[in-house]
Amino acid sequence: MTQERLWQVLDPLWADPRILSALFCGSAAAIVLLKHLGRRRILQKMEEARRTRDLALERMEKAAHRFKQENPGIQTAHILSLSMVELVEKLKEGSLSPESVLYSYMGKALEVNQEVNCVIDFIHGCEDQLRKLKKQKEKGLLYGIPVSIKDHIDCKGHVSTAGLVKYLGQVKEEDSVIVQVLKSQGAIPFVKTNIPQTMINYDCSNLIFGQTLNPLNHQKTSGGSSGGEGALIAGGGSLLGIGSDVAGSIRLPSSFCGLCGLKPTGFRISKLGVISPITGMSSVIGMLGPMARDVDSLALCMKALLCEEMFRLDPTVPPIPFDEEVYTSSKPLRIGYYEGDGYFQPSPSMKRAVQQTRKLLQEAGHTIVPFAPPKIDYVVDELFTRGIFSDGAAHLVDSFKGDIVDPNLKSQFNTYRLPAFVKRILAIILKPIVYRTEFIAKWRKQRLDVILCPALGPAFNHGYAGKLFAATSYTNLYNVLNFPAGVVPVSTVTRADEEELKHYRGHYEDPWDKRLKESKPYLVAILGAHKALQKNWYQQDIHTLLAAVVVWKWLGKRHIQKKIEEARRTRDEGVKKMAKTIQQFREQVSSDKTDAILSLPLLELSGRLQEGSLSPRTVLYTYVEKALEVTQQTNCVQYFIPECEEQLQEIQQQREKGLLYGIPVSIKDHIGHKGHLSTCGLVKFLGTPEQEDSVLVKVLKRQGAIPFAKTNVPQSLFNYDCSNLIFGQTLNPLNHQKTPGGSSGGEGALIAGGGSLLGIGSDIGGSIRLPCSFCGLCGLKPTAERLSLSGISGPVNGIVSDPSLKPQVNFCRIPRLGKKLLALILKPLFPRMADYLNALCGMRSVKEMWDHQHQIEVYRSEFITQWRELQLDVMLCPVLGPAFTMGFPGKLLSAISSTMLYNVLNFPAGVVPVSTVTEDDEEELKLYRGCCDDPWDRTLKQAVAGAVGLPVAVQCVALPWQDELCLRFMKEVETLSRAKGAA
Structure with missing residues (x-):
């Protein structure tokens, strides 16, 4: 009876369309209001994060200023001029104090940050670390060295944001393992550097802390996802930075910023305490690695990290110490090389750099053997893309709930969006074996010791990294292989390179190759016209509904924007504090001394720190000052780590000096540092500081290093x-129109700018190697699992809206069926793009995942077989570069084929700058058509144009666990290239 009466009451209502329309519109309005409130909360969190950043930087500035006032005779210029090795020597001998070094770099980091926006936090514990250093009897290997740290590496008392709002406010309770080890070795982590949102980008921009510029050219990106590190180091604000690399995120910023960066073998460095954008993914191995201005700094950092403290803190790390004998050996090597991988044709300057380096190596008595990596298109599509997005990117898409998508990630994100049921597949753990076996077999067949190859570079224009993620093929190869790989700057882009770029066509002459060629940043206006036509009484109701939808979306964005603004305020406050500290430091230490410190290579700096001729305090503040300067120019530091002062005190109290005693280290955003955010460029991580240091940070601290800054990354880290x-x-400190690369672009920019001597990044497809390539640095992707990933954060739940990620994100949102249909349409015209779209569809069953695992094992086996047939020791090959113009990386995610290959293989790979882009390179670029002459090739041409004078790096690769051999090869390339440059 009750139901009948209810229907009697409701029946007239259902019959009246106006009432139904009113109910529908009211419901829609309520939903819109909820979305608005959600967006408003996000925006408030961002605003709070910015305030926190500003306060941290203000504290950093005060600390540097205070020290300067107390030490008016400090020679900042001298300190900043020293290499890390020289600085360590002076610190150990006592001719420089850790205080003078730390505060010099604090001041410089503030200066760099003002220029490029690379620092997101000041690790305030660096001053405590400085005090601890004084109490230590033994000086670690990185004694007194200030270190900048990528955003997602946990530092105690700081947030690891990954560029996401959801992590804001989540203050870490302890350092990541890598930060702990750095501190144990006497290093002083002092800043956290910017990253792209989620770190799935090799640009370096997120909506919380903004765009990091390349200090070499502000129109270029610093690369990513360790772009904050790249910009800070390239700008001189850090001597050493810690980034991460899953597809080139260390190597690309290094390439773009003219730095050296190393992607070690996977798992060799602990990732405990480092957040990651994708959890559960193991078919492609991301890892942490150092970024610096020279290979000796990378080697010293690796020696410091691969210690008993690392193995104790993270038992999952293979207890393999650094092999000094391999690194210092002078035995001639059998070197495999290739000038292109057949997937993305390297830019003219990159091709010339490989040829030039090959010639130098041959003249030096090494055996050079041509090498052809097998089936790179298969690696990019089936092994890397299908492996990293085995759930159809559903997990990554889910990470952006409660966030706003960085426009640079849109094109990626819209590609990744898929139905929720696919997420279940992430529970299955994969471990790539086959392709690596194949690769090693080929390596050994040619009896190679190491490989010389291109890196991606020079630096891309802003925004292009998100559009050309696949262009990291030169770096992500060694993530797949899990081979240690590094980049070494060997040249700069010339006018001839620019001219040759005009003729660039790429391998496929498809849209990716066209994008790679593009030089000038451009805006694409997407206008959506929704016409509501109703030939009856309810037209007004439909207009009301459309308005409600708009309001709903606006409210959601407003909430995110507030979170972003808060994060920026926090960052800015931290910068101001750091700047005040540096101001006091400046009054006590002369510019000549700080300049001299900054000029020292890491090994020399370490030696001086160990002997006591330099104090860790002087070194730390010298680099903090420089990091401030670099981040002002390039926006590479997300946060300065104020605890670096505590670390400074701790290492000074220690009896034994660690290998990194007093060395300031910059750390990529997502590497956990207690008390600091690891944002991954995502709003969701704002407000959630790490509870403890990541393992890597702990080890760095144990070795006496001083993590002093967390550097910027692209949103979600999935962008270069x-x-x-x-x-x-x-920005790229070498050219502000270019990107520093990513996802370790903050590290690349900071180190290239001189704001960090040593940086810790991560690499999943070139994220260390690409920033090194773009910024003219040396960087190493070690073999996976050689360094702990404990404490390394990554986005897990949030929304993407960084502009540089918009192209990628937009692809993610296409339903699986839509991707399949689009791939079918594109196949006749642009087969490469069609295959990539198919790969993004993900896997739908456990069987598919097991098949994928088997395919990786087969490919790795084929690659290794070819390597062994040639009896290779190492491999020389290209890396993506020179630096892209801002915005382009997000349009060319697939362009990282050069780096992602070695992520799939899990081979150690590094990049070394060997040249600069010339006028001839630019002229040759005009003829560039790429491999397919498709939109990607055209975009690539645009991305690298206008790079005259920017660094061009090459990629050096070794077999898994032969990270020391990879470093030795990188050192050989660096030495020969510098000798040629000096001549």
């Missing part, structure tokens, strides 16, 4: 630009 909506775009 370096931009997120929280901390903004990181």
Whole structure:
């Protein structure tokens, strides 16, 4: 009876369409209001994060200023001029104090940050670390060295944001393992650097902290996802930075910023305490690695990290110490090389750099053997893309709930979006074996010791990294292989390179190759016209509904924007504090001394720190000052780590000096540092500081290093630009129109700018190697599992909206069926793009995942077989570069084929700058058509144009666990290239 009466009452209502329309519109309005409130909360969190950043930087400035006032005779210029090795020597001998070094770099980091926006936090514990150093009897290997740290590496008392709002406010309770080890070795982590949102970008921008610029050219990206590190180091604000690399995120910023960066073998460095954008993914191995201005700094950092403290803190790390004998050996090597991988044709300057390096190596008595990596298109599509997005990117898409997508990630994100049921597949753990076996077999067949190859570079224009993620093929190869790989700057882009770029066509002459060629940043206006036509009484109701939808979406964005603004305020406050500290430091230490410190290579700096001729305090503040300067120019530091002062005190109290005693180290955003955010460029991580240091940070501290800054990353880390909506775009310190690369673009920019001597990044497809390539640095992707990933954060739940990620994100949102249909349409015209789209569809069953695992094992086996047939020791090959113009990395995610190959293989790979882009390179670029002459090739041409004078790096690769051999090869390339340059 009750139901009948109810229907009697409701029946007239259902019959009246106006009432139904009113109910529908009211419900829609309520939903819109909820979305608005959600967006408003996000925006409030961003604003709070920015305030926190500003306060941290203000504290950093005060600390540096205070020290300067107390030490008016400090020779900042001298300190900043020293290599890390020289600085360590002076610190150990006592001719420089750790205080003078730390505060010099604090001041410089503030200066660099003002220029490029690379620092997102000041690790305030660096001053405590400085005090601890004084109490230590033994000086670690990185004694007194200030270190900048990528955003997602946990530092105690700081947030690891990954460029996401959801991590804001989540203050870490302890350092990541890598930060702990750095501190144990006497290093002083002092800043956290910017990253792209989620770190799935090799640009360096997020909506919380904004875009990090390339200090070498502000129109270029610093690369990503360790772009904050790249910009800070390239700008001189850090001597050493810690980034991460899953597809080139260390190597690309290094390439773009003219730095050296190393992607070690996977698992060799602990990732405990480092957040990651994708959890459960193991078919492609991301890892942490150092970024610096020279290979000796990388080697010293690796020696410091691969210690008993690392193995104790993270038992999952293979207890394999650094092999000094291999690194210092002078035995001639059998070197495999290739000038292109057949997937993305390297830019003219990159091709010339490989040829030039090959010639130098041959003249030096090494055996050079041509090598052809097998089936790179298969690696990019089936092994890397299908492996990293085995759930159809559903997990990554889910990470952006409660966030706003960085426009640089849109094109990626819209590609990744898929139905929720696919997420279940992430529970299955994969371990790639086959392709690596194949690769090693080929390596051994040719009896190679190491490989010389291109890196991606020179630096891309802003925004292009998100559009050309596949262009990291030169770096992500060694993530797949899990081979240690590094980049070494060997040259700069010339006018001839620019001219040759005009003729660039790429391998496929498809849209990717066209994008790679593009030089000038451009805006694409997407206008959506929704016409509501109703030939009856309810037209007004439909207009009301459309308005409600708009309001709903606006409210959601407003909430995110507030979180972003808060994060920026926090960052800015931290910068101001750091700047005040540096101001006091400046009054006590002369510019000549700080300049001299900054000029020292890491090994020399370490030696001086160990002997006591330099104090860790002087070194730390010298680099903090420089990091401030670099981040002002390039926006590479997300946060300065104020605890670096505590670390400074701790290492000074220690009896034994660690290998990194007093060495300031910059750390990529997502590497956990207690008390600091690891944002991954995502709003969701704002407000959630790490509870403890990541293992890597712990080891760095144990070795006496001083993590002093967390550097910027692209949103979600899945971009090789370096931009997120929280901390903004990181610029390439060598050219501000170019990106520093990503996802370790903040590290690349900071080290290339001189704001860090040593940086810790991560690499999943070139994220260390690409920033090194773009910024003219040396960087190493070690073999996976050689360094702990404990404490390394990554986005897990949030929304993407960094502009540099927009192209990628937009692809993610296409339903699986839509991707399949689009791939079918594109196949006749642009087969490469069609295959990539198919790969993004993900896997739908456990069987598919097991098949995928088997395919990786087969490919690795084929690659190794070819390597062994040639009896190779190492491999020389290209890396993506020179630096892209801002915005381009997000349009060319697939362009990282050069780096992602070695992520799939899990081979150690590094990049070394060997040249610069010339006028001839630019002229040759005009003829560039790429491999397919498709939109990607055209975009690539645009991305690398206008790079005259920017660094061009090459990639050096070794077999798994032969990270020391990879470093030795990188050192050989660096030495020969510098000798040629000096001549």
